[in-house]
Each structure stands twice: as structure tokens, then as C-alpha cells.
Amino acid sequence: MTQQFGGLTAVSDFNVRLKNNRIAGLIGPNGAGKTTVFNLVSGFYQPTRGTISVCGKPTAGLKPHKVTALGVARTFQNIRLWNQMSVLDNIKVAQHGWLDYGFFQSVMRTRAYRDCEERIDREAKDLLEIFELENYANDYPTNLPYGLQRKLEIVRALSEKPKLLLLDEPAAGLNSKDMRELIRLVRWINETYDLCIWIIDHHMDVMMELCSEIKVIDFGQTIAEGTPDEVRNDPAVITAYLGDDNI
Amino acid sequence: MFDDFNLIQNLINALQWGSFYALIALGYTMVYGVLVLINFAHGDVFMVGAYIAFFVASFVLSVLGLPGWAAFIITIPATMILTSMVGVSLERIAYRPLRRKGAHRLYVVITALMCGLILEHANLAIFGASRKAFPPLIEEHVYHLGGVTFTNLKIIVICAAIMSFLTLQWIVTKTKVGMAMRAISYDKFAVPLMGIPIDQIIVTTFILGSGFAGLAGVLFAMSYPILEPYMGALIGWKAFIAAVVGGIGDIRGAFLGGFLLGAVEILVVAFFPSSYRDLIAFSVLLVILSLKPTGLFGIAKTTKI
Amino acid sequence: MLRKYSVQLILIALGGIITYIAYQELVSLYILTVLMFMGVNIILSSSLNLVNGYMGEFSCGHAGFMCVGAYVSSVLGVLLFTKDKIFGAPLLNPDLAVYLFPVIIIIGGIAAALFGLLVALPSYKTRGDYLAIITLAANYIIISLIQNMDIIGGSRGFMGMKKVISNMEDVVYLPWMVIWVFVFTVGSIWILRRYVSSVFGKGVSAICQDEVAAEIMSVNTNKIKTITFMLSSGLAGIAGGLFAYIVGYVNPGSFNILKSTEALVMVYLGGMASLSGSVLSAILFTILLELLRPLQIIKWVVIPLILIVLMQFRPEGIMGNRELSDIFPKLKRFYRFK
Ligand SMILES: Nc1ncnc2c1ncn2[C@@H]1O[C@H](COP(=O)(O)OP(=O)(O)O)[C@@H](O)[C@H]1O
Ligand SMILES: [Mg+2]
Numbered sequence: 001m002t003q004q005f006g007g008l009t010a011v012s013d014f015n016v017r018l019k020n021n022r023i024a025g026l027i028g029p030n031g032a033g034k035t036t037v038f039n040l041v042s043g044f045y046q047p048t049r050g051t052i053s054v055c056g057k058p059t060a061g062l063k064p065h066k067v068t069a070l071g072v073a074r075t076f077q078n079i080r081l082w083n084q085m086s087v088l089d090n091i092k093v094a095q096h097g098w099l100d101y102g103f104f105q106s107v108m109r110t111r112a113y114r115d116c117e118e119r120i121d122r123e124a125k126d127l128l129e130i131f132e133l134e135n136y137a138n139d140y141p142t143n144l145p146y147g148l149q150r151k152l153e154i155v156r157a158l159s160e161k162p163k164l165l166l167l168d169e170p171a172a173g174l175n176s177k178d179m180r181e182l183i184r185l186v187r188w189i190n191e192t193y194d195l196c197i198w199i200i201d202h203h204m205d206v207m208m209e210l211c212s213e214i215k216v217i218d219f220g221q222t223i224a225e226g227t228p229d230e231v232r233n234d235p236a237v238i239t240a241y242l243g244d245d246n247i
Numbered sequence: 248m249f250d251d252f253n254l255i256q257n258l259i260n261a262l263q264w265g266s267f268y269a270l271i272a273l274g275y276t277m278v279y280g281v282l283v284l285i286n287f288a289h290g291d292v293f294m295v296g297a298y299i300a301f302f303v304a305s306f307v308l309s310v311l312g313l314p315g316w317a318a319f320i321i322t323i324p325a326t327m328i329l330t331s332m333v334g335v336s337l338e339r340i341a342y343r344p345l346r347r348k349g350a351h352r353l354y355v356v357i358t359a360l361m362c363g364l365i366l367e368h369a370n371l372a373i374f375g376a377s378r379k380a381f382p383p384l385i386e387e388h389v390y391h392l393g394g395v396t397f398t399n400l401k402i403i404v405i406c407a408a409i410m411s412f413l414t415l416q417w418i419v420t421k422t423k424v425g426m427a428m429r430a431i432s433y434d435k436f437a438v439p440l441m442g443i444p445i446d447q448i449i450v451t452t453f454i455l456g457s458g459f460a461g462l463a464g465v466l467f468a469m470s471y472p473i474l475e476p477y478m479g480a481l482i483g484w485k486a487f488i489a490a491v492v493g494g495i496g497d498i499r500g501a502f503l504g505g506f507l508l509g510a511v512e513i514l515v516v517a518f519f520p521s522s523y524r525d526l527i528a529f530s531v532l533l534v535i536l537s538l539k540p541t542g543l544f545g546i547a548k549t550t551k552i
Numbered sequence: 553m554l555r556k557y558s559v560q561l562i563l564i565a566l567g568g569i570i571t572y573i574a575y576q577e578l579v580s581l582y583i584l585t586v587l588m589f590m591g592v593n594i595i596l597s598s599s600l601n602l603v604n605g606y607m608g609e610f611s612c613g614h615a616g617f618m619c620v621g622a623y624v625s626s627v628l629g630v631l632l633f634t635k636d637k638i639f640g641a642p643l644l645n646p647d648l649a650v651y652l653f654p655v656i657i658i659i660g661g662i663a664a665a666l667f668g669l670l671v672a673l674p675s676y677k678t679r680g681d682y683l684a685i686i687t688l689a690a691n692y693i694i695i696s697l698i699q700n701m702d703i704i705g706g707s708r709g710f711m712g713m714k715k716v717i718s719n720m721e722d723v724v725y726l727p728w729m730v731i732w733v734f735v736f737t738v739g740s741i742w743i744l745r746r747y748v749s750s751v752f753g754k755g756v757s758a759i760c761q762d763e764v765a766a767e768i769m770s771v772n773t774n775k776i777k778t779i780t781f782m783l784s785s786g787l788a789g790i791a792g793g794l795f796a797y798i799v800g801y802v803n804p805g806s807f808n809i810l811k812s813t814e815a816l817v818m819v820y821l822g823g824m825a826s827l828s829g830s831v832l833s834a835i836l837f838t839i840l841l842e843l844l845r846p847l848q849i850i851k852w853v854v855i856p857l858i859l860i861v862l863m864q865f866r867p868e869g870i871m872g873n874r875e876l877s878d879i880f881p882k883l884k885r886f887y888r889f890k
Contacts, residue, residue, distance in 0.1 A: 035552065039552060042768055043768075044552065044764070044767075044768060063767065063772075063774075064767045064768045065767055065768070065769075065770045065771060065772050065773070068768060068769065068770040069770060073769075074768060076552055076765070077552070078552075080552070080762050080764065080765040081762075081765070082757065082758050082761040082762055082765065082766075083761060083762075084757065084760075084761055084873070085754065085757060085758070085761065089754055092751045092754065093751060093754045093755060093757075093758045093766070093769065093771065094769040094770060095751060095770070096751070096752070096755055096769070096770045096771040096772065097770030098770075099751065099752055101752065102752065103747070103752065103779050103783075106746060106747055106750035106752045106753060107743050107746045107747060109746060113750070116751075117750065117751060120751055156769065157769075160769065160770055279681075285681060285684070341860055344864055345863060345864065345867065348864075348867060350863070350867035351824075351867065351868075353604075353610060353820070353824075354820065354863050354867045356610070357816060357817065357820050357859070357863065358859075358860055358863050360813055360816070360856075361817075361856035361857075361859050361860050362856070362860070364810075364813070364852055364853075364855075364856040365852075365853050365856045365857060365860075367852070368849055368850070368851075368852035368853045369853050371849050371852075372849045372850050372853060480809070484688065484692075484809065487685070487688075488685055488688065488689060491681070491682060491685045495681065495682075522696075522699060522700055522707075523696070523700060525692055525695075525696040526692075526693060526696035526697060526699075526700060529689045529692045529693045529696070530689075530693055532685075532689055533670075533674075533686060533689045533690070533693065536674065536678070536682060536685065536686055536689075537673075537674050537677075537686075540674070540677045540678040540682055541678075541682060542682070552764055
């Protein structure tokens with residue numbers, strides 16, 4: 001697929017097949033177009049050319065919330081939680097795609113409404129408990145430590161029951177302790193849930209440890225792909241990261 | 248209906264009518280560009296301008312006993328200065344303290360709305376509901392040119408609007424304060440780095456904006472010499488819409504939007520009963536905004552995530 | 553048990569008392585009218601708060617939707633139940649008015665909700681100040697539309713609603729207007745509260761706080777916006793219908809920007825995204841308007857002045873974005889506000 005903004009080709013001829021239960025990585029220098037790839041996959045942009053399918057279903061023309069319903073959930077490079085809403089509500093509102101009721105039922109408080117609210121409440125609380133956030137359930141996200149905000153964003157994405165989880169620089173700004181925690185968390189999610197994870201990050205150690213395959217892009221072009229070790233030793237990658245004159 | 252429709256005649260009328268909108272829209276757009284504030288009191292500042300012009304002109308004519316042309320020459324700068332003082336006072340008394348406290352910008356907008364109400368009704372309370380007749384300052388000459396009728400007054404209005412625009416364009420492209428004004432609408436944080444205190448830029452903005460509203464007030468009073476406290480409300484709202492259609496924050500946009508609105512209204516009146524004027528004018532604007540949501544000159548902001 | 557239903561019981565008692573007072577004419581008609589205006593203002597401010605407070609948009613044309621509701625239900629009532637100079641004989645038996653009155657008020661609300669689409673559809677693409685203009689333009693468009701409809705009086709206005717009310721009173725003698733204003737006011741708050749406290753309705757706050765995140769986190773933002781704008785304008789329409797029948801006369805001029813400004817003032821006075829704040833501020837504002845009535849025109853200097861001063865010292869409004877139960881936690885035992 002290809003994405004252009006005006007004259008700028010942010011991503012060109014990008015091709016990828018992600019396999020289930022695997023962790024894939026996407027790296028590249030700043031401005032390479034990594035986030036753009038995620039934006040395309042999550043339906044925030046429509047590709048200028050090319051197609052995207054999730055579990056065999058094409059996402060062309062779908063609004064992002066529909067793409068999410070197909071099974072793509074993501075986090076953001078800059079944390080985008082709803083900051084005037086409790087942690088619990090952050091999870092609950094992310095269940096909009098799984099509501100069994102609409103406006104009239106919410107006003108009439110029908111059986112369907114009550115069952116659905118109850119289910120969402122229970123699931124959200126369970127999820128917070130699994131990820132040890134239950135003590136913060138009624139706090140506002142801004143009052144959480146930074147590392148937990150990152151974690152909450154991942155939990156919120158996970159609460160969408162995705163088949164593909166996109167993590168955009170989850171380790172950005174974390175200290176090394178939080179980073180170890182993150183690696184453990186992602187591993188655990190990968191082992192526990194039946195989904196595929198795709199990570200963007202600049203921390204090579206994180207990527208090396210987690211990913212089974214990595215793709216490298218620069219100026220929108222795919223310049224290398226393969227296992228972490230292959231990628232690490234690829235001359236094109238070294239050039240992209242360090243600049244030409246180092247060779 | 249087409250028989251008595253004369254394109255050039257209507258064009259002149261539209262330019263004159265649009266001049267008022269353009270002059271007022273300039274003030275809206277400049278304040279918005281700098282403060283991201285919809286200064287809802289601006290229409291009433293225009294009204295105050297017209298009243299100031301009335302008092303200055305009456306004073307010069309009857310107390311000083313000067314002839315009309317002299318009154319005209321004195322009234323215009325005097326009104327512009329006095330009106331800008333009104334505008335600056337609004338900013339100092341009402342908006343700045345709120346800004347300092349970091350209040351939500353919508354609260355500043357509401358405060359502006361309230362200031363407008365105060366100006367209107369204080370005027371009503373002080374001078375009563377009776378309308379004021381503006382004294383004629385210059386002798387109105389009517390010219391006929393191949394079926395087109397126009398007056399020297401109309402020409403003055405149009406020229407004044409165009410000159411204001413050129414002056415303003417010069418200020419924002421050539422002077423330091425003006426450039427800072429433009430810079431601030433792109434990047435709030437970079438401007439203090441340019442070495443100009445932000446309050447100075449804001450005050451300059453209000454001086455310019457209110458000054459042009461005052462000018463519009465004089466010219467309006469001369470063209471339609473009946474003053475009443477609510478005269479600023481509707482024309483102000485419409486000028487605001489004109490500014491938005493042009494792309495709020497952009498001076499060319501305000502100017503163009505003003506003339507566009509003037510043209511639409513004159514055209515509507517040429518073909519429909521005049522009671523349809525507001526209806527059709529607003530519907531046209533609604534359509535323009537639906538097609539081009541950020542106005543003619545506004546740059547669509549892309550959300551990056 | 554008693555505790556669970558305490559709010560309902562209090563409301564029923566309150567409604568009963570007000571009805572009794574009105575029925576026995578224990579207070580003057582003036583006070584009753586003020587009370588009814590209070591109800592109308594409560595509906596107005598809380599419905600506008602849905603858009604301006606909860607959704608974070610800046611709608612400044614609320615009176616336009618009120619106008620639609622007022623005219624639709626007035627014309628409908630007069631057309632159906634009274635003999636009118638223009639519309640001729642009543643289409644239905646005038647006695648039916650007593651049953652159908654709430655229906656015509658609701659129809660007015662539905663019509664206003666449809667006009668709400670005028671704002672809802674552009675809101676898919678625009679936000680903030682540009683949308684504010686659209687609401688403003690919608691207000692003007694609605695008013696000029698009615699000014700140009702001579703059949704319903706144009707800018708002269710429309711009357712005859714008092715006859716509908718007296719028809720109702722002829723069938724069963726009760727203070728019908730007081731009753732219906734009370735019912736619709738309570739109903740509006742009830743609907744709004746249930747809407748914003750459901751997970752579905754919290755999507756509105758999500759849009760306010762981060763629309764991009766909301767859309768990507770599976771919130772159908774366009775749908776929520778449509779529902780929210782339509783609900784808000786629909787309730788404004790209901791308020792308009794009640795207003796028309798209380799006054800007995802409507803003209804387009806009473807729904808101009810000044811009226812919209814009043815609604816805005818009530819919302820910001822009460823605090824954004826606080827229903828109890830809106831209710832409280834609507835009550836206070838109505839009383840304030842009446843207390844200052846002797847000042848005549850100066851009233852409109854004093855009220856804005858009070859507000860400006862208030863904004864300087866308490867810019868977040870009376871309640872901030874909290875509810876009564878956040879300030880008095882004990883209330884939670886009786887009622888869950890959120
Ligand atoms: N909405 C947009 N409009 C225009 N240009 C964009 C947009 N989004 C991203 N870009 C540009 O595309 C390029 C890639 O951006 P991005 O995908 O965010 O890079 P990164 O790899 O650091 O995540 C950058 O040059 C950026 O400026
Ligand atoms: Mg990025």
C-alpha cells in the first residue's frame with residue numbers, strides 16, 4: 001500500500017502479512033512513516049493506493065470504529081487517554097463497539113441495557129484486576145504514574161478484544177524498570193490472548209527481545225526485513241540509522 | 248425582473264455594503280488570529296463607534312461651528328482613536344484578567360458576549376430608545392454614468408475600506424508588531440522569543456480592530472444616518488460570519504468574506520423580497536461552510552496522531 | 553426500599569404540591585408563571601449543557617430550535633383544536649386537546665430535533681468555532697424562515713394557544729400547564745441523566761476529551777454526535793412548545809440570539825457538564841431576571857455585569873463539572889447521579 005500527503009509520499013509500496021500469535025516489529029528513524037502505517041491499518045487514513053485486510057476482510061472505506069470492530073486496536077505514540085474520565089470508564093467507553101443497546105434503551109433502561117452494562121462493568125473490572133490496576137479504578141488517568149498510563153492505554157486497547165494489537169512506541173519515556181515490566185506485559189499478553197501484536201519502538205533491546213520478525217522502513221520505503229539478528233546486521237539499516245558517512 | 252437589473256449598479260452597491268462587513272470582519276479576524284477569541288462584543292464596538300462619531304460630529308459642527316468638511320476630517324480620526332480606546336478597555340478590564348487566570352477560552356467568549364450586551368443596553372439606558380439622526384457632514388453628490396447611479400459617499404466608503412485593507416496588509420507584512428501578530432496565530436509559543444511582549448501585540452490588535460470598527464461606524468452613520476443601540480448586533484454577527492467564511496484569522500479572508508456577504512445580500516434583494524435577505528444570505532454561508540469547513544482562506548488543520 | 557425510591561417520592565410530592573397550589577390559586581398567577589418559566593429554563597439549560605458541556609462544542613443558536621418547537625406545537629394545537637381565522641374550524645374535537653396536548657408538544661420536539669440535523673451533519677467534519685458559526689447561522693435561518701411564512705403570522709407572531717388550554721380546562725378543570733411543565737421538566741432531566749450516565753452516553757464525553765481516540769476506540773462518533781445534537785435540540789423544541797403555551801403568543805423575535813445567549817449564560821453559570829448545576833443556575837437565573845425586572849432596561853446591564861464579575865472569581869461556574877452528589881456525598885445514598 002501507499003500513502004501520500006499532498007506531494008509527500010509518507011509510505012510507499014508497503015507490504016506485510018502478519019501471522020497470528022506472533023509479535024512483529026516495525027522500526028525506522030523518526031519521520032520514516034511508521035505511525036502512518038499504523039494510521040492506515042487502524043483506518044484513520046485511507047490508503048492512496050493498495051488494500052488492507054483484517055482476517056480476510058478488506059477495510060477499505062471503513063471508518064476507524066468499524067475497523068476496530070473488525071479486530072484492530074491500537075495505542076498512540078502520545079498517550080491519548082480520556083483524562084476527565086475515571087480509569088474504569090476509560091475501559092468501559094472503549095466497549096462501544098460491543099454494546100447491545102442504543103439510545104432509546106439507554107433511556108428506558110431495558111433488560112438488554114442492564115445486562116449489557118453489567119457485563120461491561122464486570123469485564124472492565126476483571127481486566128483492571130488482571131493488570132493490577134484495580135486500585136486506580138476511580139482515579140483520573142492524569143493522576144497515574146506515567147508508566148501506568150502507558151499500561152492503561154495498552155489495557156484499553158486490549159479490552160477491545162482485538163485480533164491485531166498495534167503498539168506505537170509503548171516504551172517511549174519509560175525508565176528501565178518500567179521497560180522490563182512492559183516487556184513482561186507484552187510477552188504475557190502474547191502468550192495469554194489469541195492475537196497478533198505489532199510494535200513500533202526505538203529501543204532496540206526491547207524489539208530484539210520481543211519480536212520474532214522486524215521490518216525496517218526509511219522515508220516510507222521498506223529497506224530491510226527479517227529476524228532481529230538479520231536486521232541488526234543489515235548494512236542498509238545501519239546506513240539509515242547512522243547516516244552515510246559512517247560506512 | 249431582469250429589466251431593471253443592472254450589473255454595475257448592483258456591483259457598486261455590493262461593494263459599498265460589503266465594505267462595512269469587511270471593515271468589521273477585520274477586527275474579528277485579527278483578534279481571533281491572535282487570541283483564538285471570538286470577540287462577540289465587536290459588533291457593539293462598531294455601534295459605539297457610530298455613536299462616538301455622532302457626538303464628535305455634533306460637537307464640531309455646533310459647538311465649534313466648523314463647516315461640514317472640517318467636521319468630516321476631524322470626526323474620522325477622532326472616532327477611530329476613541330473607539331480603539333473602547334476596544335482596548337474591554338480587553339484590559341474584561342478579557343485580560345480571565346486570560347491571566349487561565350480560564351477556559353469559552354468563558355472568555357461568554358464574557359465578550361456579556362460585554363456586548365452591556366454596551367448595547369447601557370447605551371439604551373443612557374440615551375433612550377429614540378433614534379439619533381446623524382448630521383450630514385459632506386454634501387452628497389449624485390452622479391449618473393450610463394444608467395449607473397452612484398454618490399460620492401459610496402465611493403468614499405469603498406475607497407476607505409480598500410485603503411484600510413492595504414494599510415493593514417502593510418502593517419502585518421512590514422512592521423515588527425504586525426509580523427508578530429501573524430506569527431502568533433501560527434505558533435503561540437514562538438512569539439515571546441521574538442522579543443515583543445505578548446500583551447503589546449494583543450493591545451495593538453485591539454487598537455487596530457476597534458479602530459477599523461470605528462471607521463466603519465462613521466461611514467455607516469454617514470451613509471445611513473439613523474443610529475440606534477441595536478444597530479451593531481445584527482451587522483456584527485453577520486460580519487463575524489463573513490470573517491469565518493473567509494477563514495477566520497486571515498485578513499484577506501475577512502475582506503473577501505465581507506464583500507462576498509455584501510454581494511450575496513445585494514443580489515438577494517435585487518431578485519427577492521427584502522425580507523428574504525437574511526434567510527438566503529445565511530443559507531449560502533451555511534452551504535459554503537459545509538463545502539469548505541474552514542472557510543475560503545482557512546487552512547484545514549490535519550490531525551496527526 | 554424507601555430510600556431507593558426517595559427521589560421519585562420527593563418529585564411526586566413536589567408535583568402534587570405545586571399542582572395543588574395552582575389548583576387552589578394559593579399564589580398569584582405571576583408566581584405560577586415564573587415557576588413555569590423556571591421549568592422551561594431548566595430544560596433549555598440542561599439540554600444545551602449536553603452539547604456545550606458534555607460534548608464540548610459551542611452551540612450558540614439554541615433558541616432557534618426552541619423556536620421550531622414553539623411554532624410547530626402552537627400551530628398544531630391551534631389547527632387541531634380551535635376555530636381560527638386562518639385555519640378555520642378545528643380538525644379534531646376540541647375536547648381531545650386534553651389528551652393530545654403532550655403529543656403535540658412532543659411533535660414540536662421531534663420537529664426541532666430534525667432541525668438539529670442542520671447542525672449535526674456539518675459537525676461530522678467541523679468542530680469548534682466553525683461549528684459555532686453554523687449554529688448561529690441555523691438560529692438566524694430558522695427565525696427568518698418563520699418571519700417569511702405569512703400564513704403563521706410572519707414577524708407579527710402567532711397566537712390562539714390560550715384557547716387550546718381553556719379547552720383542556722373545560723373538560724377537566726386542572727392547572728394543566730403547570731402539570732405539563734413539571735412533567736416535561738422532570739422528564740427531560742431524567743432522559744438526559746440516563747443518557748449521559750450510560751456507557752453509550754459516555755461516548756459524548758469521550759468525544760469532548762479526545763475525539764480521535766474515541767473514534768479509534770470503537771465509538772461511532774458521527775452517530776453519537778447526531779443523537780446528541782438531535783436530543784439537545786429536541787428538548788429545546790419541547791421547551792419552546794411549553795413556552796409558547798405559557799405565554800399564549802409567540803413571535804420569531806423572542807427566539808433571537810439574546811434568547812440563545814440566555815441559555816448559554818445558564819449553562820456556564822451552572823458549570824459545564826453538570827446537570828445539577830444547570831438546574832440550579834436555571835432556577836437562580838429565572839429568579840434573578842424577575843427580581844431585576846423593576847430595573848427595566850438596566851437589567852440587561854446589571855445581569856451581564858454580575859456574570860462578568862462571577863466569571864472573574866469563579867470561572868468554572870457554580871458547580872464546576874461536579875454534580876450535587878460530589879459536593880454532598882451523603883446524597884449518594886439516595887441517588888446515583890452518575
Ligand atoms: N496527516 C499528515 N499530513 C501530512 N503529513 C503527514 C501527516 N501525517 C504524517 N505526515 C508526515 O509523514 C511522515 C511520516 O510520519 P510518521 O508516520 O509520523 O513518522 P514516524 O515513523 O516517526 O512515526 C512525516 O514526514 C510526517 O510529517
Ligand atoms: Mg511515530
